[in-house]
Amino acid sequence: MFEKIITQLKAKFGAQIILKEEIEGLQPACYIDPSKLVEVCEYLHGEPTLYFDFLANITAVDQGAAAAAYTLVYHLTSMPHKLQLVLKINLPYELDQETLPTVPSVHTIWRTADWHEREAFDLMGIFFTGHPDLRRILLPDDWEGYPLRKDYQEAALYHGIPIK
């Protein structure tokens, strides 16, 4: 089924849309072109033969200094067809906190994305353009830094309170 979805995507958007496929392993996944993310998701959501109507999860992964990339992993479920699909996009490894890695938001397609993207922004420092309310969700608004990044150094004080 995974190959079929890939073929459909390639037929619709051209072969260059799929940057990499991971077919070995328990769950096949495909890396897609980040600039086409919203179009691909709209297609996966709207196409009657696929109909991925349920966004289960968005995870941001810091691949570490050696691989030098952030990966966003989207887990989609199609309830009518009982399918699962893993989409991944790689983002540039921006360690400078002045310029966060940026990706378009998919909240217009799945409203689930709203809070999951806020969490990725909060903990990993990924900026989602077009998001209606991109505030920190789990940490206070004035928190410094992005704790799930591998290079995160915890602050000694928070509002004058020692937290180490």
Next chain:
Amino acid sequence: MAKAIYHAAAQALEARLAAISSQEMIINMGPQHPSTHGVLRLQLITDGEIVKEVIPHLGYLHRCFDKHAESINYTKSIPFTDRLDYLASMNNSHAFVMGVERMLGIADKIPKRVEYIRVLVCELNRIASHLIALGTYGIDIGATTPFLWCFRDREHIMNMLEWASGSRMLYNYIWIGGLFYDLPVGFEERCQEFVTYFKAKLVELDQLLTTNQIFISRTANIGVLPLDVAINYGVSGPMLRASGLKWDLRRVDEYSVYPELEFDIPIGTGEMGAVGDCWDRFKVRVDEVKESVKIISQCLERLIKDFPRKQDFDPRALVPKKVNLKEQDYYVRAENPKGELGFYFATQAKSDIPKRVKARGPSFSNLSVLPELGKGVLIADLVAILGSIDIVLGEVDR
């Protein structure tokens, strides 16, 4: 200072709250409000009794599960998973353990007795979790008796699980590759006694609240969640089923020994009002408790007849000394009392410490629909709606 754009949304909210009209008022509900089921804080923009906007603020119970899991090995993470949805610890660790076992490739080798015990304790825990949901829902809208009855019966389950695992709520009982211990001698019989006792109590509880006219007027046609909205918001579990879709991962994924067990999937039918209202969500949970009782009876029967306790049976036989995984990633999902609990693992080669673990708590996505449901309702109804979502903040904030 980071770029202004990264703080723009927080400032926009502040400005929005500062610029309310003289008719409107901001009310803080929580984080110490009893009906917010823990430490959820809601900011309500109200006009008289009408809620115009709900702004949830999370994070008061954030305990950095994801970050902790990156610094310890898989086995050590199991007690942390117990503390996600602390009302259903067994179900959490079952999902986590299943994921690691599948990555290890030992999922098919787990002895049947172990699998049946896992399902048995998970379903017991599901009943306990639903009893809290039903009891506290009664309290939320002003009925005290069901709460006391539910907690009385839940205590029987807590005692049994404590007997098996040594702990009342946070068990660390299900291990990667097996169990902490086999069930104590006499557990099956005691559990059967409980089932007989509980079936009668369930009828009483049903009569007390489900068809109570006051309860119906407080919940029917309140907080109606249409199916398409529910799916779009990632709502799962009893909440999704109350909106009318037969979607239960125990049946969809057929994990563990669920395919061998007989049970129905209750869905909301709109018996008292519209499909997907608060009453439907309550009713689905009541029906699910009945189904769980059925599952428990079948598990006990198989455990006594087909897979009885043996002297030389070691539930830890397959427990790996070190979890050695190749580099891969895997998303495991399971049906928790609250909905789809998912764990995403990204592993590292030659290390038993994962690169990334993310827990997808069902309450997190279920709660995200509240601002949508809470638009234009009465403040009293908002309490009814929030209670019917059945959140556990341990899982929302992780």
